[in-house]
Amino acid sequence: MATSALLALIEQSGTSVATLAEGLDEADLRRSRLTRAELLRLLRVLAASASVVPPSVRDDMPELDWGGWRAVSLRLKADHGEEVDESLWFAVSSLVPATLLWLRVYRQNLPEHFSMTPD
Template identity: 55%
Template sequence: MNAPANALFNAATLANIEEAGSSVLILAEGLEKEELLHSRITRVEATRLLQVLAECLAQLPPELHEAMPELAWDGWRSTARQLQQTGQPCDEALWFAVLSLVPATLMWLRTYRHNQPELFSFAA
């Protein structure tokens, strides 16, 4: 890909991350851990969205990892692996992502959008 195509891909991927993260927070809003884990439909959709988010983060190039060092890159890789498991590892990864990882990621993305708007720009 050429530089403009890379920039567009990165901006679109970051937009997908923000959308998936916001959707997870909306789905889980007001739920306690046990409520989330026992709500089959909400749990399945939240897990799917977290997997989308983790996949999108994994597709971003090393330059963006360097430009956004505060994102929990290793935490997302680990969470993605745990979400593919069953039982307690998946439960814990789901709750940790909803409670901590997604809010922190969205907060940092807002900060980066403010400080480095070119990373989020769809202008080629």
């Protein structure tokens, strides 16, 4: 998949996560089965996309927490449990907002990575 498509998928999934989780605290998130299930699905898509971004692009975007996404991806493999809940909340409350922020910065500073033209 083209780098620009991967970054667009990361951004789109992250925006959907932020929208769904807006106004939820951790307890609300744990209780909301439907929202929780959709957030898990979106975060798995985001983490899987982040895992296949080419190393050269990751090197160009060092402020994105690529290692954090790798760790979250591993922890979200299960469907339930304390580890999943902790990773879900961490991603929703910290990792996604930071990722979206840095993607906006990089879109301005490195437009070639976001351009939908053949590589």
